[in-house]
Amino acid sequence: MNKIAFIGAGSMAEAIIQGLIDGGMYLPEQIIVTNRSNIERLTYLKEEYGVNISANKQQVVQEASIVMLAMKPKDVCEGIESVREYIGDQLVISVLAGISIQTIQEIFGSNIPIIRSMPNTSASIRMSATAIAASDRVTMEQIKITKHLFETIGLVTVVEEDQLDAVTALSGSGPAYIYYMVESLQDSAEKLGLEREVANNLILQTLAGAAEMLMQTNKPAALLRQEVTSPGGTTEAGIKTLQSYHFSEAVIHCVKQAAVRSCELKEMFRDQAMKEKSRR
Numbered sequence: 001m002n003k004i005a006f007i008g009a010g011s012m013a014e015a016i017i018q019g020l021i022d023g024g025m026y027l028p029e030q031i032i033v034t035n036r037s038n039i040e041r042l043t044y045l046k047e048e049y050g051v052n053i054s055a056n057k058q059q060v061v062q063e064a065s066i067v068m069l070a071m072k073p074k075d076v077c078e079g080i081e082s083v084r085e086y087i088g089d090q091l092v093i094s095v096l097a098g099i100s101i102q103t104i105q106e107i108f109g110s111n112i113p114i115i116r117s118m119p120n121t122s123a124s125i126r127m128s129a130t131a132i133a134a135s136d137r138v139t140m141e142q143i144k145i146t147k148h149l150f151e152t153i154g155l156v157t158v159v160e161e162d163q164l165d166a167v168t169a170l171s172g173s174g175p176a177y178i179y180y181m182v183e184s185l186q187d188s189a190e191k192l193g194l195e196r197e198v199a200n201n202l203i204l205q206t207l208a209g210a211a212e213m214l215m216q217t218n219k220p221a222a223l224l225r226q227e228v229t230s231p232g233g234t235t236e237a238g239i240k241t242l243q244s245y246h247f248s249e250a251v252i253h254c255v256k257q258a259a260v261r262s263c264e265l266k267e268m269f270r271d272q273a274m275k276e277k278s279r280r
């Protein structure tokens with residue numbers, strides 16, 4: 001039976017698992033999950049989604065045709081080291097932010113086919129925006145399989161690896177920026193005396209409506225904004241205030257700093273991987 005293994009059982013692994021099962025790409029029994037040592041977390045995933053769980057890395061990896069690396073970047077050396085010897089012809093897909101294909105290959109100690117991906121947590125409702133980049137050993141068939149996997153949980157686009165820092169900053173971290181904006185809207189609604197539930201319904205429908213307008217009308221964001229903004233009206237007063245607080249610059253700096261951090265992680269862990277390699 002075609003199986004997928006998850007090395008790492010956190011928020012991102014859970015979101016992908018949920019999306020893959022709901023999308024019918026895998027049955028729960030085709031999914032096997034392991035983590036470092038948190039049995040409680042594995043048990044939760046088993047009870048919630050019916051997936052297989054195991055602390056036995058050999059079993060987890062050898063049963064699978066795809067191995068998904070889903071640990072934190074800081075745990076990448078230890079995580080790969082624990083499965084390295086069991087990897088044969090499985091396709092390895094990484095979701096790790098800032099860890100290059102070359103670094104992953106250095107840790108594996110061989111030029112195995114790797115696909116680096118950057119999904120986001122909306123994978124859980126099959127609405128991820130995912131970008132993937134492949135190493136030169138990856139076959140067209142493996143790219144096709146990976147695209148199909150990520151298409152099951154949302155939209156997927158193939159990019160050059162050097163674009164993944166920007167992608168990570170934009171759409172990998174992106175949901176958090178939107179949630180932060182929603183938190184601020186909730187705070188403002190409370191300050192204006194709106195009931196929490198009433199405000200939440202209005203905020204969420206406004207958010208969903210604005211996203212649908214962008215997607216369905218194909219109008220530029222600036223034009224849609226203009227259509228809301230009556231001269232001398234309320235929106236203009238609000239937007240002018242955002243501008244006085246340098247909203248646009250804040251967002252641009254935010255995404256830039258996230259991309260810088262992705263580059264920093266890449267350099268930090270490349271050095272760690274080289275040390276690991278020379279230690280062997």
Ligand SMILES: NC(=O)C1=CN([C@@H]2O[C@H](COP(=O)(O)OP(=O)(O)OC[C@H]3O[C@@H](n4cnc5c(N)ncnc54)[C@H](O)[C@@H]3O)[C@@H](O)[C@H]2O)C=CC1
Binds near residue numbers: 013037079095098121
């Ligand atoms: N959370 C998000 O929105 C996104 C996260 N990512 C990437 O996904 C990866 C995981 O992120 P989260 O799920 O948020 O982290 P998390 O902290 O929720 O989960 C990490 C998991 O890795 C496991 N782990 C740690 N060391 C391990 C080892 N040696 N062997 C096996 N498993 C090990 C932990 O037990 C835990 O289950 C990160 O590399 C992150 O960059 C990518 C896109 C979005």
Ligand SMILES: O=C(O)[C@@H]1CCC=N1
Binds near residue numbers: 097172173
């Ligand atoms: O914050 C992080 O590093 C991860 C990568 C993208 C979203 N979460």
